[in-house]
Every structure is written in structure tokens, then in C-alpha cells.
Amino acid sequence: MAAIALEGVSKAWGDSRGVDRISFATQAGQFLVLLGPSGCGKSTTLRLIAGLEQADAGRIFIAGDDVTALPPSRRHLSMVFQSYALFPHLSVAENILFGLKVRKAPAADQRRGLARVAELLGLAGLLERKPNQLSGGQQQRVALGRAIIAEQPVCLMDEPLSNLDAQLRNEMRRELRALQQKLAMTMVYVTHDQAEAMSMADQVILLRDGRIEQDATPEELYARPASTFTARFIGTPPMNVIPGTVLARVNPGWAARLGARAAEIAIGIRPEDIRFGAADGVEAAVAGIEYLGADSVVTCALGDAVLAVRAKGKLRGPAGERVRLDWDPAATHCFDQAGGQRLAQGLA
Amino acid sequence: MSADGSRRFAANVHGWLLVLPAAALLVLFTHYPTVATFLRSFFSTAKGARGSAFVGVDNYRQMIDDPIFWQVLSNNAYFALGTIPVSIGLALLMAIWVNGRIAGKGWLRLAYFTPTVLPMIAVANIWLFFYTPQYGLFEQVLSAFGVPAHNFLGSKDTVLTCLIIVAIWKEAGFFMIFYLAALQQMSPNLAEAAAIEGASRWHFFRRVTFPLLMPTTLFVLVNAIINSFRLVDHVVVMTRGGPDNASSLLLYYIYEVGFRYWDSAYAAALTMVLLALLALFAVGQFLFMDRKVHYR
């Protein structure tokens, strides 16, 4: 039985489309990430699950029960808002205990829960403070504390780390993931940052314009992108997708391999799979070099297409230098040039 | 004088010149009259050949023995207690309602705000018609239900209540605007977070909305108190303090003493009482309320 399942759920506001007939399921204890560019419907999906929006069509199940018509309070879930939504006039302790007090939990339970959460999140010394006396990271932990104290089986998070600086964000990612596994929660986590999705998720749902583009594990998303959209969304830098005609024009080997289908096929190749060298490689001109520390990203012009290459160490070279690029044929991804979907059989 | 010093001097002069017009007006129309009134209240009113003379606290002693003063003061207290809680409560209620997701809320807001933008004289005349015996609106409605005729504004028992109703009607819409502004500042996420935790709307109001609105409530409260001592136009139009001073308020009594009986010294003493009362509320607010109200 799926912990959360959506069946053909749609939501629109007049002409503005939120989500369009989306269906997916996730198992209990999974860390599910909703990923996609701005405006693709991530928040809408999350709010539909929470019951903060009513679906126009379709059905929503939580732990096997149809909750489509139930109010948020009866869906047994907790939520962390992007803005944290802490109550500014209540102390940290009162914020965390808000839900338990609403449900009139026994005082002993409240005290025990608060102590446990404060310990877990390192908030013990801050319980008497008001939210505006906390740093962004601390506020986030309070929001998290409020979400986990009731130990609801499902926790929803809408871009909870987007207000934090890079270092704190990395730290919180690890902590969140550890916490989720420790408490065995089913997590639905919204982000537009593919690196965040890849590092935290058990399952990623990539959304595009209110539809599901791909629903897969991070490994699968990386290794077998279902479309050029996914290919171009995942990876730093993302996969190069080059029209077959361009490759055929600059390289006789590729012209032979693609043959008459050159116009129908787009070739995808990850920057980290490309090597310099090989006399029969694809010829390109260096357009720019970006140094990232452990490695460098070299931008190469290939006819009128542009190609990123990721290589170890710090590379130096004049712009316009001619290089030859080569890659393992097994690392080649083939897509339909017109529709963008992955071609299962690859290059015969 | 160094070049630096003279430049600072020039800047100071500029600054003073800039505030001069406002300061002059303030002194001329606020500070000087206050001080003059204060001094005036210790002198007698000039009558015919007899000039004004220093009489010490005689005017204040007269006040203690003046039954109309005490009646007017209790009228004003009754008026304040009748208008303030109801108009604030009503304002809060309307603001929450208008802030919600309802159709045509733009029109509703406008409707609630209308009493505030209408001139008080016009408003008082409309209400005068409502309260008119025999053919007034209320009489017609009540007589349809067989209730015997009643002269609302002519009776000592009902006249002040009538004025209270007009004041509430006038003020509630005005205060609603402040509550509405404060409510719109509140993130809808707070209500959603509470809804997920299972808080009822009443619980959310009591534990979150109301405390967060406390600064607004304080502001509105101070305004309401000041207004309850300041509203006088509808007394002038509707009752002229009658019958038998039953609807006379402190400010109206001051007006009568000063400009109908021309006892300007006694009027000055009454004015000082009014100012002292308002100052007391202001100090009380600073010392007591301010600390409790602000959650930041």
C-alpha cells in the first residue's frame, strides 16, 4: 500500500494551470522530491496533498484512505512552509507545542516531546526566545520541530532551505535526511535545485508545466533521462544535447554512424563523460574555461552548437584553440529530435 | 570661527528655517492657546465695567458644586463605555469577515467605510430623520410590529443611547480599515499552518490573530477614547444637549459655557479638565499598555 498516491489530480485557477492530471505513488518511509523549474506546479501539488487546495479532478490517497475531501487537520500530516510560518508572538517552545496544545495532549507528553525535539534539533538553549530573536537556520529548525513533534507519518516541505546560505543549506540537507530516516517519515520535499534533489531523494518527480516529466530514482534520472528536458535539468553542468545534423557535419565517423537518421536524432552526452585527445575525435573550438576548484568546465563551440566538457584540475588555454573530443559510445544518449523523448534502442 | 564650524552653523540655520513654518503654526494654534487657557482658568470672567481678576481656584471650586458638570461627565463616561467596546468589537468582526474569501468584498469594504467619509453634519441629519417621531424610519418599522410610538430623541432615557448608536455606526467602519490593514499584513501561511495542526478558527483567532492584532487594538483604543471626548457635531445637530442636559457631553458643555453664556473663565477651567483627562489616558497608555502589547 502506498503512503501517498495521486490519481489524475488537476487544479487550475481560471486560465492559470496549476497541475494537470498528475498521478504518482510513493511508499512509506521514502524521501520523495518534487523537482522542477519555477511555476511548474510543485507547490500546488504539495498543497493539494496537504488539503490547503481542493482538487478540481482526481483523487488523493494517504495510507490507503481517500482524503480528497478531508480537511488538512484530518490527513495526519505536518508541513514546513518556505517562509517557516512561525507565530511571531509565541516563544520557540510554544511554537513547537502549538499542535499538541490544540489537540490537548497531556502535559507530561508535551514536556517529553518538547525535550526530545529540542535535543534532536539543538534548540535546548533557545526555547524561551521569540522567532525574531533567532537566525534563519534556527528558525528553520523551530519550523521543523513543530512539524516533527507530533510524529505524523507524512511530512511535507516547501523549499525549506531556500532562505539559507550555501554552507548552512548543505548542513541542513544532511540533517534533514538523517532525521527523516531516523523517524522513518514519508517525506515530500519541494525544491527547484536539482543538486538538492539528487543528494536527498529516494524518488524524484520532475514536473514541467503542471505535468510529470519523469518519476524515477536519482540514479535513473541521471543515467537514463526520459527526455531532453530531464537531460538538460539534471547535472552540473547539465547534459549536452546536440542535434545529430551538427555532429554529422563536423565529424565523418558520426556522419557514418547516424547516416540518414541524423536529422531525426539528438545526441546527449554528459560533460563528465567527454575526454580530450583521440585523433579521430570530434573537432571543436574552446570558447571559454570556468575553473571550479576540483575541476574545470570548458565550453566548446561545435559548429553552431555549444558543448560543455568537465575535466579534472585547472585547465589553461587560449580561446579559439582547436581540440578533439571523444567519449565512450556507451555514454551516448539518443533522443528524438522533434519530440525530445528518449529513444530506447539507441544507435543500432 | 573655523570653516567647519560656520558650515555647521549654516546647516543649523537651514534646519531651523525649514521647521519654522510648522513650529510657528503649532505654537500659535496649539501651545499658546493651551497655556493661555490654563492661565485664564485662574481668573474671573470680565463682566461689564468689572474687569477680569485673579480668583485662584474659584473656577474649579465652582465646578465641583456644578451638578451639570457632573451630569455631563457621567454622560461622557457612559457614552465612552457604550461606544468604545462595541465599535472596536464590531470593527474587528467586520474586518475579519471582509478579509475572508467572499464574493463582492470590495463593495462590502466600501460600504463599511462610507460612514467615515460622509460629513458628520450630513450623517447626523440622516439619523435625525431615522429617529423622528411618527414618520421616522424606526417609528414606521416599529409601528408595523405594533410597538407604541416613542420619541427617541425627546426622552431622557433613550437620547444618549441614540447618540451612542450613531457614534458606533460612524466609528466601526473607520476602525475596521486599521484592522483590515493589519490582517492583510499577516501571512496566510500562519492560518494554514494552524489548520494543518487542527486548530479551529476560534482557537486560531484567540491564540494567534487577536494577539497579533494587539498593537492595532491599542492604536484604535486610543483613537476611540479621544474621539469619545471629541465627537460633538452630532450633539449639535441632533439634540443640542437636551432634553435637560441628558445628551450633553463634556466638549458640548464647554462650548455652551464659553460661547452661549460667555463665561470664558469657567469654560477655560472645564477645558483644562478635558485636557487632563486626555493626558491621563495618554500617560496610561505609555506606562502600562505599551509594554504588554508589542510582541516584538
Ligand SMILES: Nc1ncnc2c1ncn2[C@@H]1O[C@H](COP(=O)(O)OP(=O)(O)OP(=O)(O)O)[C@@H](O)[C@H]1O
Ligand atoms: N492561487 C493561485 N491563483 C492563480 N494561479 C495560481 C495560484 N497558485 C498557483 N498558480 C499558478 O499555478 C502554477 C504553478 O504554481 P506553483 O506555485 O505550484 O509553482 P511552483 O512550482 O511552486 O513554482 P516556484 O518554484 O516558483 O515556487 C503557476 O503558473 C502559478 O501561476
Ligand SMILES: [Mg+2]
Ligand atoms: Mg512554489
